[in-house]
Amino acid sequence: MKVIRALVDDEGNVQVDLAGFIGEECAPVEEEFRRYLAELGLSVRVRSLRKKDPRSLLSSLQPKEKGEHRAR
Amino acid sequence: MSRLATYETEIVLPVRPKPDPRTGTLNIPKGSLSLDILRLALEKTARDHGGTVFSGPEAFYSDCEGRRHRALFSLHTADFARGIGINIAPDGRLTFAYDASPPEELAGKFNAQPEAAERICKEIAHNYAVIAVMRAQAKLGFRVGLSQANIHGRKAVLVTGVKP
Numbered sequence: 001m002k003v004i005r006a007l008v009d010d011e012g013n014v015q016v017d018l019a020g021f022i023g024e025e026c027a028p029v030e031e032e033f034r035r036y037l038a039e040l041g042l043s044v045r046v047r048s049l050r051k052k053d054p055r056s057l058l059s060s061l062q063p064k065e066k067g068e069h070r071a072r
Numbered sequence: 073m074s075r076l077a078t079y080e081t082e083i084v085l086p087v088r089p090k091p092d093p094r095t096g097t098l099n100i101p102k103g104s105l106s107l108d109i110l111r112l113a114l115e116k117t118a119r120d121h122g123g124t125v126f127s128g129p130e131a132f133y134s135d136c137e138g139r140r141h142r143a144l145f146s147l148h149t150a151d152f153a154r155g156i157g158i159n160i161a162p163d164g165r166l167t168f169a170y171d172a173s174p175p176e177e178l179a180g181k182f183n184a185q186p187e188a189a190e191r192i193c194k195e196i197a198h199n200y201a202v203i204a205v206m207r208a209q210a211k212l213g214f215r216v217g218l219s220q221a222n223i224h225g226r227k228a229v230l231v232t233g234v235k236p
Contacts, residue, residue, distance in 0.1 A: 004209055004233040010194060010226050012201040016077045026075045029212065034079070036208035041106030041164075042201055043084040052074040 004033065014044075083166040083200055085110070089144055100127060100144065109207070110166070113199035114147055114158065117192060123149030133157040135171040143169060147196070151188040158196070166200075168193045202229045209233035 002020040009015075016033070018026040034044050085106040090099050100107055114125045124147070126132070131146040133155035143157025157169040170193075172186035202218070209216045214233025221228040 002214075002235040004212070004214055006205045006209070006231045006233075007221060007223070007228055008198060008201045008205060008231065009223055009228045010198055012081050012083075012194075012197040014079045014081060014201060014205060016075075016079065018075045018077075021074070030075050030077060033208050033212060036211050037079075037081075037204055038084075039086065039105070040109060040204040040207055041083055041085040041166075042204040042208075043082045044079040045082075047078040047080050049075070049077045052076060 002029075004029075013047075081201055083110075083197060084164045085160050085166060086164060087160070088162070088164065089160060095129065105207070109200055109203045110145070110158070112203050113196050114145055116199045116203075117195045118147055118149070120195065121149035121151060121192065123147055126155075131157065133170050136173045141169065147192065149188075149192060151185060152192060156189055156192055166197075168196070198229075202231060205231045 003018070005017040005019070007015040016030065018030055021029065030049075034046075037044050085104075087101050087104045087107055089101065092099050111125070111127075117123070118125045126146045126148070127144070129142075131143045132140040133143060133146050134140055135154070141157060143159050145158040146155045147158065148155040152170070152172075154171060159167045159169060161167050168189075170189045172189050206216050206218070209231060210233075212233070212235075214235045217232045217234070219230045219232070221230040
């Protein structure tokens with residue numbers, strides 16, 4: 001399942017998280033999303049853009065130190 | 073693969089209203105998606121503040137001396153009854169015009185609530201961004217849902233598009 005989550009803050013800025021895409025598939029979708037926004041009158045300046053593959057996602061969820069997730 | 077992006081946004085409409093040669097009022101082109109979004113954003117903001125949206129020859133905002141100034145749209149609310157004029161600059165940027173200064177005779181004694189006007193303008197821009205994001209996701213073939221969110225105590229809206 002492909003998901004686009006867009007969080008619009010009170011200043012109208014947008015944080016976008018595209019998930020569930022295969023390989024580099026999400027890059028053109030994100031670009032198309034921006035193009036559609038511009039067509040709809042929402043001009044976008046990209047402040048940050050980064051990829052997250054499943055391995056990095058997994059490693060970011062791993063405990064950094066032993067015992068960090070020890071059951072109480 | 074997942075991708076995270078952060079955008080700063082600005083409303084720049086790809087349409088230019090044309091002045092009516094007889095009356096001088098600006099005509100709003102019909103069938104424009106961006107003007108449709110603007111109208112919806114204004115109506116949502118008006119509903120949230122118990123206000124009214126005017127367009128065409130009825131749209132105006134008042135200055136501190138009671139003079140009326142024309143606008144493409146205007147939004148009048150209980151907390152800012154002078155109204156906010158909404159226009160489109162020649163480069164397509166959305167502009168807000170209002171006068172939050174006190175009447176001369178009440179200077180220093182009267183609070184015209186400039187914060188109320190600023191807050192309303194921000195809400196219009198926020199509502200515009202939410203509707204545009206929803207429509208862009210739908211155009212990409214996603215099923216779109218909305219939920220309220222909170223970022224460090226500030227209100228936000230989460231637009232979630234799902235494609236099986």
